[in-house]
Amino acid sequence: MKILKTIEELQEVTSSNKTKTTGFVPTMGALHDGHISLIKQARNENEVVVVSIFVNPTQFLPGEDLDAYPRRDEADKKICEMCKVDYLFMPDISTMYTEEEVLIKAPNNSYVLEGKTRPGHFDGVLQVVLKLFNLVQPTRAYFGKKDAQQLTLIQQMVKNLFLPIEIVPCEIVREKDGLALSSRNVYLDETQRKDALLISKALYSAASLVGKSELKASALKEKMQEVMQTLDVEYIAVVDRNFNEIEKIELKNSIILVVARFGNTRLLDNIWL
Numbered sequence: 001m002k003i004l005k006t007i008e009e010l011q012e013v014t015s016s017n018k019t020k021t022t023g024f025v026p027t028m029g030a031l032h033d034g035h036i037s038l039i040k041q042a043r044n045e046n047e048v049v050v051v052s053i054f055v056n057p058t059q060f061l062p063g064e065d066l067d068a069y070p071r072r073d074e075a076d077k078k079i080c081e082m083c084k085v086d087y088l089f090m091p092d093i094s095t096m097y098t099e100e101e102v103l104i105k106a107p108n109n110s111y112v113l114e115g116k117t118r119p120g121h122f123d124g125v126l127q128v129v130l131k132l133f134n135l136v137q138p139t140r141a142y143f144g145k146k147d148a149q150q151l152t153l154i155q156q157m158v159k160n161l162f163l164p165i166e167i168v169p170c171e172i173v174r175e176k177d178g179l180a181l182s183s184r185n186v187y188l189d190e191t192q193r194k195d196a197l198l199i200s201k202a203l204y205s206a207a208s209l210v211g212k213s214e215l216k217a218s219a220l221k222e223k224m225q226e227v228m229q230t231l232d233v234e235y236i237a238v239v240d241r242n243f244n245e246i247e248k249i250e251l252k253n254s255i256i257l258v259v260a261r262f263g264n265t266r267l268l269d270n271i272w273l
């Protein structure tokens with residue numbers, strides 16, 4: 001595996017691999033089994049695999065956990081080696097951004113849910129993802145369904161800007177007890193970790209109601225609220241795959257999303273129905 005730090009190094013790799021299929025997994029590091037599953041899928045489906053690790057400052061709001069965000073470069077390098085990554089791109093902030101830069105504006109549907117709580121977050125996400133796409137020029141790029149709104153906005157950006165990239169949505173990876181994997185799970189203390197299980201429990205109970213033909217969003221939310229009554233739930237939302245709120249589940253076109261707070265830590269989870 002080759003570690004690349006500069007734009008020039010990455011561009012050289014991109015142009016020398018022009019005739020090969022390239023799978024790209026952009027990350028902010030602190031790699032866990034969720035990232036590993038994305039990398040493995042990229043490895044299976046492409047001739048060349050590029051992973052990036054960059055804690056992108058423009059997607060953090062003032063007061064968020066940019067400085068505290070877990071950084072585990074050495075462990076991450078070993079994980080990438082083990083997953084047979086060909087190139088690991090680890091740029092500095094000054095490599096990725098000039099001082100005065102106009103941020104991309106994410107579309108209006110980025111200002112609901114996550115984008116409402118974290119205004120501007122998706123502008124930063126799309127900015128860095130577009131820069132990385134331009135540099136890597138991948139055949140396919142892999143994103144987890146856990147960040148459902150991010151995934152949707154990236155799919156829309158690729159479509160709107162005619163980028164010749166296939167976006168591959170990947171299933172959420174969970175601990176055995178149901179907790180969705182996230183780099184932010186390390187912030188949870190023992191009690192919070194235990195309480196957090198109610199999130200997936202609530203999602204499963206909603207899915208089970210849907211299995212019994214209860215499609216009304218209000219009934220599903222009520223059930224989930226009951227399961228999570230001891231939690232500080234920020235929102236429960238039932239949306240279609242374009243992130244429009246819906247009153248009734250449309251099978252194969254719906255997502256139920258939850259965000260709950262545990263102290264300063266926000267955990268996101270969802271289920272695609």
Ligand code: PAF
Pocket residue numbers: 026027028054056059125128129147150
């Ligand atoms: O999902 C993430 O880890 C980040 O938002 C991404 C896509 C790597 C952009 O910084």
